[in-house]
Amino acid sequence: MEPVDLFYSYAHEDEKLRDELDGHLALLRRKGVIRPWHDRGIVPGQEWDKAIDEQLAMADLILLLVSMDFLNSDYIWGKELATAIERARRGDASVIPVLLRAVDLEDAPFAHLQGLPTDLRPVTSWPNRDEAWTDVAKGIRRAVEAIRQRWASAPPPAAPPAAPPEAPSVPRASGFGTAVASVPLPEEPVRTLEMARPAPRMAATRDARTDALLERTIAAFANELALAARIKGVQGIGSGEAEGLAEALIDMPAQKRVLWVDDRPENNRHELAALAKLQVEVVNVRSTGEAIACLDADEEGFDLILSDWDRAEPAATASSAGLELLRMLAARPRRPPVIFYHAEFDPSRRAARRECLLRAGAFGEAVRPGELLALIRSAFASD
Template sequence: MEPVDLFYSYAHEDEKLRDELDGHLALLRRKGVIRPWHDRSIVAGQKWDEAIDAQLSTADLILLLVSMDFLNSDYIWGKELASAVARAERGDASVVPVLLRAVDIEGAPFAHLQGLPTDLRPVTSWPNRDEAWTDVAKGIRRAVEAIQQRWVSAAPAAAAAPRSSDFGATSASVAASAAEDDSWALEAAAPEGTGDAAARKHEEPDSLVRRMMAGFTNELAVAARIRGAPAMDGAEAEDTALTLIDMPEQKRLLWVDDKPEGNAHEIAALAKLQVEVVTADSTEEALTRLDADTEGFDLVLSDWSRPEALEGQPSAALRLLRALASRPRRPPLIVYHGEFDDARRTTRRDMLLRAGALGEAVAPGELLALVKTALQAR
């Protein structure tokens, strides 16, 4: 299916935040799902207002990156915002406000539109920015899926004519877009001798994906230092990152630990790769989330012990495993603990495997290797 054309409407004061979001949308771009554009794509000699108008008038999805600077921009308010809202009202474009910084949007022409992040919590107010962007990227992914579903539903009527976006750009903007897309495009088939397209894609990550991988590796290294554990081998870290990046669907993890701050860098590493992590601090909360959540979880991570009733089990992790065994939707479970003594760790491992756990880990590298294995099997 053709990529969804995405337009960034933003104030230049927020360019750094736009770049961060663009990085977190790199996975959608890498999969050929979206084709983003912003005014920094304008090439020398091109009339900037005409280029913006052409892209804005044909984009399938328009992101409004909202901040005080965004609201104070006369050009955005008079040109981009007016056009975006008009297209949203006509139903020929999806418009999604993304609240970057805290600002009062009551009375704004886009205030009635569903925005991001969840509950319109400004991106810059999140303790971990990567988790905020993961939440935003998830919402954008859903918007893209809705657009593509509309295309499928309208396919018979649309088959006779190309999409309007095929005609909207000037020749210069088309050339600029093509030049930019060349560095990102996914080939329909790999060249001879290189295997399938997925394998080629895995071998040649683009610059933004490499930046994501570097952030992932750095977070794991910090986590290893904190735990006094060996760092994950560089090649293995890169392979793990690429495997998670190239999975067809976004993955969701439920992490059960009464002290989630102790896993902050491991969670941040997963967020770098757009893996969503939901936390619970007790077995009871975890079971409630598992039963009530409509999206489902691909994997559960648990610590070994928590201050709660064990119901005859040696640890909270084993109690959780027993509870999961009776549920129809039973994601695999990995235990992340701090028992480094070889003999005692072996005892724990044997107990966990007999109870049905996928495995256990004490080092961040071990944990991510198990996470990769578990998610590959889903």
């Protein structure tokens, strides 16, 4: 299916934040889901205002990157914003405000539109900005899916009207006054729906740009894994292995969701950051009870559950919080794979723990960040 054309409307003071979002959306670009454009794509010699008008008029999805600088821009307010709101009103483009910095939006002309991140929590206020961008990217994925569903359900364009029958052949005068018969013209080919000329689309995103963004994303992922290994005092994985893990996770067919159960989530901050770099959404809970309640209340579902092994929890009937979680999950009609991320490095005790949890129905266990990400990849692939 044709990529969804995406237009960034933003203030140049927010270029760094736009570039961060563009990097997170590079995963969608790689899969041919979106085709983004912003004014830095204007080439020398091109009329910049004409180029912006053309791209804004063709966009299927318009992102308003909102900040005080955005609201104070006369050009954005009088040109880009006016066009975006009018196209949203007509229903021929989806418009999403993305709140970068805290501002008062009560009287904004787009205040009636559903914005991002969730609950309009400004991107710059999140402790982990990668998690904020993951939340924004998730919303954009949904908008893109809605646009594609509209395309799929739209009636096919009407066939062009048939050409009128050819007029009877009549003599025509030659330049010398001699009557000659006209030569019948070849028949007009029958036009089909497949021959209909497609509507003009945005220029395709250059592969070099997408590749550069992905390389930066993968490098950041590898760096977070290295930091996690260093903090835990274990050996990290090589850059080649990290790159392979990242590419495998990037190429998963859909965005993945993880429920992580740990009473000390701060101990996993770099592992969480590594997953966020690749648009894996993680929901953190601190207890088995919270995990079960989250599974019951969540409408989207999870692709994987991660858990620690020991938590101080009341009314546990199993010998560890990990086994208690497995016991409670076993009563459910369907549950995601469960991976344990723990700190038992002694070979014999770790082997005994592994045998115990596998027998109880777990997918696997890991003690090193690289092991964990390799297991996550395998669990996602098994779904």
